[in-house]
Amino acid sequence: MANYVKISSLGPAPCVIEATVPAEEAVGRMIAHWERMLGFVLPDKPDLIVLPEACDRPSKSSYPTERRMEYYRVRGNRIRDFFAGIAAKHGCNIVYPSHMQAEDGSWRNTAQLIDRQGRVTGTYHKNHLVPNEYNLNGILYGKDAPVFECDFGRVACAICFDLNFDELRLKYVQAKPDLIVFPSMYHGALMQNYWAYSCRAHFVGSIAGLPCSIVSPLGETVAQSTNYYPYVTTTVNLDCAVLHIDENGAHFRAIKQKYGSKVKIHDPGLLGSVLLSSETDEFTVREVISEFKLELLDDYFSRSLTHRCAPGHMEP
Template sequence: MARYVKISCLSAPQLRVDPQTDLEETVERMIRYWETQLEQVLPDQPDLIVLPECCDRPESSGYPLERRTAYYRHRGDRIRDYFAGVAASHSCYIAYSAIRELPDGSFRNSTQLLDRQGNVAGVYNKNHLVESERTKADMLYGKDASVFQTDFGTVACAICFDLNFDRLREQYVRQRPDLILFSSAYHGGLMQQYWAYSCRAHFAGSVYTHAPSSILSPVGEIIATSTNYYHYVTSTVNLDCAVIHIDYNGAHFRRMKNKYGDKIRIHDPGLLGSVLLSSETDEFTVNELIREFGLEQLDDYWQRALEHRCASGNLEE
């Protein structure tokens, strides 16, 4: 059963603020800045907006760490609450990435997922900080990596440096999210594609303007991307999909298309040996389609191949 979700990713640069500016004025300017940025995507009525890492931090090159800490404490949750109001008034989810202070006085680099009512649906704390975030900025490493439930599917979060670490990625491989939300100051290059494919998940990356923000499919293809002219991207994806290897399954594809036509989509990205199968109708889900035609999903195929390799008599002495 098709599960369409419209996603917007913003590549807005950090706002440059004179460190001598009054902290209250800085907070107010930051809110006005994000009002302007959001005006670029809200007319498309997205279901989800993904913001870049530390989105409400003043541009750091001219803003000393001590002043930044004072700003975070003065700001509190007010900018989060501003985004929560936007989420509620536009009935969308927002992945708000920012530094936040905990009651014990320590800090986290977090993504807070705000739901369509403006409530916090989940909080992810960056698991893999850059060392200076701990040694200079008094942040602590996050230890949990939960998958959050939304009305369109399950989502996982990663922040910037996280993308380099297999430990976190493998946790998500096991949890099988529908969508990975990536808020970042760096792009990650081929790692975005690798995460999408290895997690069998769509991937929505919001990165500052020095690199594009992109939406990727579970076979690692870029579906849509921001450009050097327009620093935002909006696209609709279908989360009712599965990655299927061509081996042993390909013989069924023609029969499937002959029966269901454009109610299903079998997309071959080329070179990979796998296709992305999706249900484009409300009549049946992709899992029901898989069962009807006796298809084998990619991870099941890999597991069967490993077991066959290790079966008695199949491995060289």
């Protein structure tokens, strides 16, 4: 059945706070900054809001490390609790990325998932740090790649430098999340599109000071913020599947003749694959796949590899 999810991604440049501003006042300014930014997307009633990496860290250009640690001490969980209040009030999920201190005093670069009731339901620790995050700031590398169960689907996370490493991407290829969220300071360019297609998942990039984007499982950018407005909201349908045209394509006409606009078959061109989605509450995309005996892209690739290695199929 159609699973429409409205997603907002925000990527303003880091909030500039002067080094002379006391930590208590800096926390108040940061909350006011995000209250203002959220005001641009909350009227659209999003199901999910994604914020950029270390979203509540004052700009490094004006707020030095020694001041930042005092700021973090005063901040504690107050800004997270602010976002939790917003999530509960507006009935939305929020991805809150921040530098977080563990109970043993060590630090992590994290993304916390806050649900519609304002509860933290999952935490991801950045797996692949830039070395100086450890060398200069004592942040430890994360080791797990959890996938979080949300009321609209399964969500995975990558943060900034993570996007350069196949180790993490391949974990998500196996886990098959519906959506990957990417809070970052680095844009990633084609890597965003590659991750989306490789993982057969929608992808949301929230990039501080750079365009935010929402990418389909075909690797197509379907929505993007602009140089004028550092936020974007769009609706995606998570009840979808990626299929290769080979063999499946013979059924597409019959599918459209039977179901019309209740099924969407989107061809991006040049890729040889399409995105099939159910646009109705009457049936799921998996039921259409079963009815017409369609083959998922990954299953087709797997069958092709097996066929290649069958006895007598490969040159001596």
